[in-house]
Amino acid sequence: MPIDMLALDGAYLVRPQVFPDDRGLFLEVFNQPDFQEVIGHELTVAQVNCSSSRRGTIRGLHGVSLPPGQARYATCVRGSIVDIVVDVRLGSPTFGEHVPVVLDDQERHALYLAEGLVHGFAPLSDEATVVYLCSSTFSPAASFQIHPLDPELSLPWPRDPAPILSEKDKMAPTLRTAMDRGILPTYAECLAHIEKLRQTGGLPR
Incomplete structure (x- = not known):
């Protein structure tokens, strides 16, 4: 199972x-040994989420502060989406930069995001269903949002129709405001967290 690092450290x-036949198809959505060989530690799965969205929806940008942090492994099981990863780790050489990735039910690619990165996604099809594995359970106190339409980020969301956001995402701060409020993780603490995972086999301790 090829796993390729993207332009942002921690995004893969x-x-x-995919094995198609006259019955349908089969694939391994996740393979722990292949993952560990590339990433350097196991992925501990504490929660599995599933969301269905209609065209025009933008979900994000969402992140989880350290501790506990939250790594995510996402795939689109129905339809297609653009998932946009943004580096909000203070001190990162790619701070404020983003990478868009198309996930769909044809190629069946998945996106892995290490702790400290944020992401959001929007359907490219009329409807899309996304399933993602999370390394920690939902923590309201540690969760934070960045406004997906932050003009300084200028993210390449679909332009039609008009974006549909949750009330929480509408009220989210810009990246600059989040930085001023001190809610963003640092690159150094994210690297230290990942190194600890590698030393303990992937189990946060």
Whole structure:
């Protein structure tokens, strides 16, 4: 299962092999040994989420502060989406930069995001269903949002129709405001967290 690092440290594209036949298809959505060989530690799955969205929806940008942090492994099981990863780690050489990735039910690619990165996604099809594995359970106190339409980020969301946001995402701060409020993780603490995971096999301690 090829796993390729993207332009942001901690973001990876997973390209599973798909086996179609006259019954349908089969693929490995996730393979722990292949993941560990590339990432350097196991992925501990504490929660599995599923969301269905209609065209025009933008979900994000969402992140989880350290501790506990939250790594995510996402795939689109129905339709297609653009998932946009943004580096909000203070001190990162790519701070404020983003990478868009298309996930769909044809190629069946997956996206892995290490702790400290934020992301959001929007359907490219009329409807889309996304399933993602999370390394920690939902923590309201540690969760934070960045406004997906922050003009300084200028993210490449679909332009039609008009974006549909949750009330929480509408009220989210810009990246600059989030930085001023001191709610963003630092690059150094994210690297230290990942190194600890590698030393403990992937189990946060």
